Amino acid sequence: MRLNLKDKNRKKSVGFSYAWNGIVEMCKSERNFRLHLLATFLVVIAGILLCLSKIEWMILIVVIGMVLVAETTNTAVEKLIDFLRPDIHPMAKIIKDIAAGSVLIAAIMAFIIGCILFIPKLYHIFI
Numbered sequence: 765m766r767l768n769l770k771d772k773n774r775k776k777s778v779g780f781s782y783a784w785n786g787i788v789e790m791c792k793s794e795r796n797f798r799l800h801l802l803a804t805f806l807v808v809i810a811g812i813l814l815c816l817s818k819i820e821w822m823i824l825i826v827v828i829g830m831v832l833v834a835e836t837t838n839t840a841v842e843k844l845i846d847f848l849r850p851d852i853h854p855m856a857k858i859i860k861d862i863a864a865g866s867v868l869i870a871a872i873m874a875f876i877i878g879c880i881l882f883i884p885k886l887y888h889i890f891i
């Protein structure tokens with residue numbers, strides 16, 4: 765059955781509201797996600813104060829997005845595993861550990877890029 769334009773737009777906005785629900789759920793139930801949001805807020809304030817350039821902002825936004833996406837995907841994997849296999853199982857452990865590894869990789873990358881962006885600017889201010 766073919767959807768007309770109105771139906772397609774309604775479907776898109778419903779899909780967006782489900783996605784927004786997911787983000788709200790992350791904020792409510794995931795402490796790590798809230799910590800990442802707090803870190804994002806602090807980094808954005810630091811970026812404003814240190815007058816990052818356009819390209820530096822673009823890099824920072826991509827890196828912040830990478831960490832938040834990794835954390836969200838990790839939580840989705842955790843919840844899926846808990847739903848499918850609530851008991852202890854070696855494969856459940858491996859899957860969860862790998863998903864957690866993706867967050868760690870993203871966080872390390874973000875830390876390194878944060879150092880590259882901010883340390884020279886702080887150096888000029890304080891030294």
Ligand SMILES: Nc1ncnc2c1ncn2[C@@H]1O[C@H](COP(=O)(O)OP(=O)(O)OP(=O)(O)O)[C@@H](O)[C@H]1O
Pocket residue numbers: 796838842849850851852853854856857858860861864
């Ligand atoms: N069903 C399971 N079987 C075997 N090991 C598990 C299982 N569930 C969790 N684990 C182990 O415990 C670790 C933590 O899993 P858990 O689901 O508690 O994540 P979490 O501590 O809530 O993670 P986060 O802090 O990212 O939300 C996993 O990485 C895995 O090593």
